[in-house]
Amino acid sequence: MSETAVYAAGGVVWRVVEDVLYVLLIHRTKYRDVTLPKGKVDPGETLAETAVREIFEETGIKTALGVPVGLSRYRLPSKRQKIVHYWSAEATDAAVRASAFVPNKEIAAIEWVTAKKARKRLSYPVDLEILDNFLTLVEEGVLHTFPLIVLRHAKAVSRSDWDGSDEDRPLTDLGRQQARAVAGPLRAFGVEELHTSPAKRCAKTLAPLARVTGIEPRKTSHLSQDAWDKGKADVRKIIGQRVRARTPAVLSSHRPVLPEILSEVALATGTLPGSYLASAATLEPAAFSVIHLSRTNPGSGIIAIETHVPKD
CATH class of the missing domain: 3.90.79.10 (Nucleoside Triphosphate Pyrophosphohydrolase)
Incomplete structure (x- = not known):
């Protein structure tokens, strides 16, 4: 600004x-x-x-x-x-x-x-x-819409500074601040479901939002970086479920997984591919992209994408 x-x-x-x-x-x-x-x-x-x-x-x-x-x-x-x-x-x-x-x-x-x-x-x-x-x-017949929000987890302790399992790597002090700060703008889009990778850094990024909304986050290995690295994450499955549900939802995941999430949303909604998908998937820690879809006809394609970055 x-x-x-x-x-x-x-x-x-x-x-x-x-x-x-x-x-x-x-x-x-x-x-x-x-x-x-x-x-x-x-x-x-x-x-x-x-x-x-x-x-x-x-x-x-x-x-x-x-x-x-x-x-x-x-x-x-x-x-x-x-x-x-x-x-x-x-x-x-x-x-x-x-x-x-x-x-x-x-x-x-x-x-x-x-x-x-x-x-x-x-x-x-x-x-x-x-x-x-x-x-x-x-x-254009897209008055009634719902958002799928793709969220990159907040700043986590680096792998070189962590002796435990990667899935247990926690947020830094800055990451915890980012998680608290992102709860308000996420809530502004009327989210009703929270889905997260089982990794602690993803779940903890959603924790402040879960507290203020009373929504219990659902953990799924399909958003996990570990499962994605091993070729076991079925991103298509969870995106298909979310598009069919037509419910405002947040998906908290990892940087390497984000491009596939955006790609699968495009495929599930019959949207033409383009560089805009890569841009929406290129998120810094605690940033998120809101994908707006038609509630009456999700297969009509992505209506709009907007990206929000954490405040300094």
Whole structure:
């Protein structure tokens, strides 16, 4: 991130009622405008965490992030550039019912409108561009999606400094910090399942996320580097299971195994191969790639891939 720019994040929040698509707009009190929910990144926060937090703070609706729908850039009165990242974010019926929103000094009202009305209501051209990006997903029939998240384990003690078995090699102090830091951005994507290599460094990377979500990680040798080195890891099997399940999931594994995981996702979804798969698999410790797939038709191919790196 540039130190001179102001970063923010938000979302196109949507729901379907009686087969009609609605998006959520906010009416801001101070500016007397109509815009999409968004806000500035707090210190120590990632963009994904910011998007979920700001949507909730401005609308009272808890969401999980879907497909990224672009970013907007514009100049502030201070002449600094503001860069806002947006994701698609579904508002479930339960989340809408649970919203405790009341008009306040920042947000005068929230309004559910059709896409056609949203185009007329929004105050800024940059918001219209984001809405159009979102509507492209709708036109392509990939509104309902789910993520498969490929996570490289956090920084571990080096092999040269460890006398025990490789599978028992622990995280370093930095690795434990990374594991705690990555829990928030992973949670922003609404994960419901955690799958990990049996190696301690992979399982411990998921431990903070498991604690905050209450989800018990499932260990599988199919994500193990030891099994992969011996040609015994059936990556295709676990990817096939995850694609069929259509459930938001994290797969915690090792650097050498990651390219095969990405390749198998592409094969399982009928996606054309390309260098983008190698890029998404080239992860530093505690980094992850989110693979967005169609929930209604996973075989239609990968919708989008986004990679997140740990904060310094």
